[in-house]
Amino acid sequence: MSLSKFSAEFNAFNYAYGINPDVPAFQVISGNAAAGTYAVTLALGVVYTPDGKPVSPVVGIPITIGSGINAETVTPTGVSNPTPTVYGTCIITAVFGFGHGAGDLVKSGDFGLQEAATAALAYGGGLVYCDRQFWQAAGITTNSGFTTFVTGYKSLSANVTILNGGGITGALSYTAAAASSYASTTVVLY
Numbered sequence: 001m002s003l004s005k006f007s008a009e010f011n012a013f014n015y016a017y018g019i020n021p022d023v024p025a026f027q028v029i030s031g032n033a034a035a036g037t038y039a040v041t042l043a044l045g046v047v048y049t050p051d052g053k054p055v056s057p058v059v060g061i062p063i064t065i066g067s068g069i070n071a072e073t074v075t076p077t078g079v080s081n082p083t084p085t086v087y088g089t090c091i092i093t094a095v096f097g098f099g100h101g102a103g104d105l106v107k108s109g110d111f112g113l114q115e116a117a118t119a120a121l122a123y124g125g126g127l128v129y130c131d132r133q134f135w136q137a138a139g140i141t142t143n144s145g146f147t148t149f150v151t152g153y154k155s156l157s158a159n160v161t162i163l164n165g166g167g168i169t170g171a172l173s174y175t176a177a178a179a180s181s182y183a184s185t186t187v188v189l190y
Contacts, residue, residue: 002050004051004116004119008123008125008127009126009129010126010129012112012129012130013112013130013131014050014053014112015112016112016115016137017108018107019107019108022049022050023047023049024047025107026042026045026105026107027044027103027105028040028041028042028065028100029041029042029043029088029102030101031099031100031104032096033099034099035097035098036095037093038093039078039092039093040065040091040092040101041088041091042091042106043087044085045057045085045090046081055115055119056084057081058079058115058118059077059078060076060154061075061076061115061118062108062110062114063075063092063094063108063109064107064108065096065100065105065106066098066100066105067105070098072098073109074094074109075094076094077094078094079093092106110153111138113128113149114156117155117156117157117160117162120159120160121157125159125160126160127162128160128161129165130165132166140166143170143171150164150182151174151183154182155176155177155178157178158176158178161173162182171188171189171190172185173187
């Protein structure tokens with residue numbers, strides 16, 4: 001079992017709920033049959049990384065909901081999760097392009113990147129490591145593809161740095177001020 005957090009390093013793939021086979025998806029218990037802005041209620045509001053770190057939906061961090069032609073990635077505009085371990089108390093609001101109801105699964109929409117960054121921020125900062133499993137799940141094959149992926153997200157804190165663990169020479173790290181898009185640094189990792 002790989003650790004989700006080692007020292008101040010957070011393995012993004014271990015936060016990829018519903019993507020990583022060791023971290024289950026959330027399950028919708030009620031929603032809406034039509035597209036639009038609405039809320040879905042989840043069975044539970046927390047899942048756990050392989051080594052027991054909690055992961056919950058967060059406003060502003062994308063989720064992928066549904067399956068087949070109705071699967072879509074949306075960004076929650078509201079999350080109410082007052083008692084994550086109590087059935088039916090986690091509610092996510094977003095603008096949905098499809099109806100979603102009981103039985104639909106909710107997965108990480110960013111393969112664990114921002115979930116790991118949220119965990120790092122809770123510890124005052126740290127390094128989010130994106131290993132080969134992360135790359136494979138996200139369909140990334142090149143350093144430039146990784147750069148495009150990462151720079152599409154906003155930093156949660158200048159104290160959180162993203163590390164390219166893809167194993168290709170010329171890998172860079174990424175950081176930015178809070179609420180700014182991640183940008184590559186001059187630090188070459190290998």
